[in-house]
Amino acid sequence: MQAENSFIRMESIVKIFPPSNVALDNVSVEIEEGKVHSFIGENGAGKSTLMKVLFGLEPATSGQIYIHGEKVNFHSPNDAVAKGIGMVHQEFMLIPSYTILENVILGYEDTNKIGLLDLNRSRKKLQALCDQMGFDVNLDEKVENYSVAIQQKVEIIKQLYREVNVLILDEPTAVLAPQEADELFKMVESLKAEGKTILFISHKLDEILQISDTVTVMRQGEHVWTKPNVGLTKTDLAEAMVGRSVLFTVEKTKIEHGEPVLELKNISLKSDKVAGRMLLDDVNLTVHEKEIVGVAGVEGNGQYELVQVVIGNQFPDEGTVSVLGSDISKDTIRSRRESISYISQDRKLAGSSQDDSIQDNAFMSHHYLNDSLVTKNKILDKGKIASFADELIKKYNVVCESRKAPIKSLSGGNQQKVIVGREFGLEHPLLVLDQPVRGLDVGSIEYIHSRIIEQRDAGAAVLLVSADLDELFSLSDRIIVMYKGKIVAERIPEDTTRNEIGGYMLGSIGDSQ
């Protein structure tokens, strides 16, 4: 029934993460040569897993892959590369302290007759490749000195150097500003013109419609459909992805903000790795009650440090942090937790203890802040803690077996709901949210967003860091942009555009001021 001459054919792929987490449910898909084929779906839909199976990173539980009708069996990415398939991961596989040249040739080094490295030959080959792609960089510069967008191109060049003709790009635009994404799309176009096949993973609908020839939609591990990109609309894609019609914006009424809650004055933080580099450079910021302040910026421009300084995990070299008028600059995390709720960007490492139960995870910080869960003699009241956990599970619609289940047995969205429930349950005046919906499905995102608005309406001051401009535009009452540790712009979402914010993020506007 399948065309024998199809380029890549994946047939009945099933991938189950033990014991019974179905990531791919009998997925069959065909890929044509020389096209840009996009895979879209929500987080957890299986699009990345499918590509990892194709790339030999994850063994399929069952199913076959054919290339030009010939069955292949990849045990490792090396097998896939040998068949001309390369992948650029979301997290770059580069060694920061190596030069571009060293990174690219790593594992595929040219050697001379007696087996010594022949860097010159490699350099010539790589330079020719870069010239051909119009990629102008110094090959002997260390990778860490380049921006994320350039590093991504290095990753792509690295794959091309290995002479792949199929390139898998896993959510490549997640780390890029809008302008940088346009650059990437140009590169994709030129690769396609050379006859390369591009497999493009994303959940951003606009860019899919912009660059794809063919679109495959996935939902909950299943293949929904594959169609040529002719006459498709955003609504078509969104409905297929989510299985119902989706709102693209959160319901939010405008309210007047109140008194200042968080005040940062002249905060500066020096890098302890690079002398003279400022991670935070004279940052002044006020967040009021009943206000959500969104922080935009390309990753690594000080947003993370800003959050760390507020929660007390790092101490600034200069400046003061105050909450509700009192200076907390010298306070420990423990005492700051009396007024600050915090959701970290890393759910697994910083936001939870994966092996412990939902109850133990929900109890964190409440264990010393919430005296109602402890008896007069300072003994933990197990009955009250259990009902506290059960209430949280009920109130935040956490899908789980029981409060005793380890939190790692929950889906990402449900884990995040436990974390959100714990933090919002502290009923603090200040919420510091560092990418609170990263990696979640649309349903969970909508849910958590509406809870954030609810907290604001109830009087909380919210500092929201996000890499997703859509999230910032739909939630924020005010957006600030960080670039090289400075706040370079402050805008009301209604009075600005994504492109303007993007310009500030890249430093292409604002430097002259």
Added chain:
Amino acid sequence: MKKTVVVILGVLLAFIVGAILLSAQGYHPIESYISMFKNSLLTKIALGNTLARMAIFIMLGLAAYFGFNSGVSNLGLFGQLLMGALVATLIGQHLNASPVIAIPLMLIAAAIAGGVYSGIAALFRLGFGMNEFITTLMMNFIAKYLIAYLVTNPMRDPNSQWPMSRPILQSNVFSRIGDIDMTVFLAILIFIIVFLYWNFTRRGYEFRLTGANNLFARLGGCEVNKNFFSSMVISGVLAGIAGAFLIMGSTQQNKLIPNLGETNASDGLMIAIISGQSMPSVLFFSLFFGIIQTGSVGMQMDTNVPSEFTVMLQAIMVLFVVAFRDYSELFINLIKARSKSRKLRTEDHEPVC
């Protein structure tokens, strides 16, 4: 429930492998095992000895368990035990007072000695970033050679051929209830206190969560540095008490000897490892190690199987239980995944055909 099955299976398998090794060397395995249990449980004196051994293991197993599960690698049980034993000996040799005063004083002093010795390693870590894994291990050597020096020179018993100290005063030795040494009751009492502290206090919760994920605990407001210090000291205190037990127990020699408790300390580490995250398992394995070690001596006399066989049996048991714990789930899950995948494929294919 599943965990209990894993432990029982692991222990049984260890005995089976042990039996194979025994018969390979020409011994009769069943006879040997029967002799082992007979000589550890079936006479009053044997049972008393088994329980006294158990008491030592409970303290040392608990010491290691407390450290490991709160994120502290205290490998210095041996050194802390020796410091406790040294202090108990010094007081016990000279303090001729009512046992009601002398015995608690010796225990408390030994506990403090153990706690101070481990506390030093904790301060090295907090002050200079020195890994406690290494410092505690190194401090074992300091304690070991300090004791070796003391018992061959200043503290040596002049009437003895071998290097050892004079015994403590007979009044300072623990009494027995029936054939059961007081250390047994004390160990169980301490176990209960530690168990309640671990599970029912705020600090206990912080210890547990810090051990599971330090960063998460710190960001959640737990005082991780203070907890590190306390946990290290508590671990040392428990080891120090074990040292006092080794001097003061009625089944013991009541004197300081070189290498006192060295194998006990490593057995304590093994018990903590084999117990994983279950504190009651410490009690179970302490009893178990007590049984096979006490029984091995009688077994050697009855059947000629060398008593060192138990060292091997213990090691096999640790390997099996730990391996079972980590891999049984993985393995079962893998089988579940396979069968589910088969089901998915047939379900989806039927309508096509």
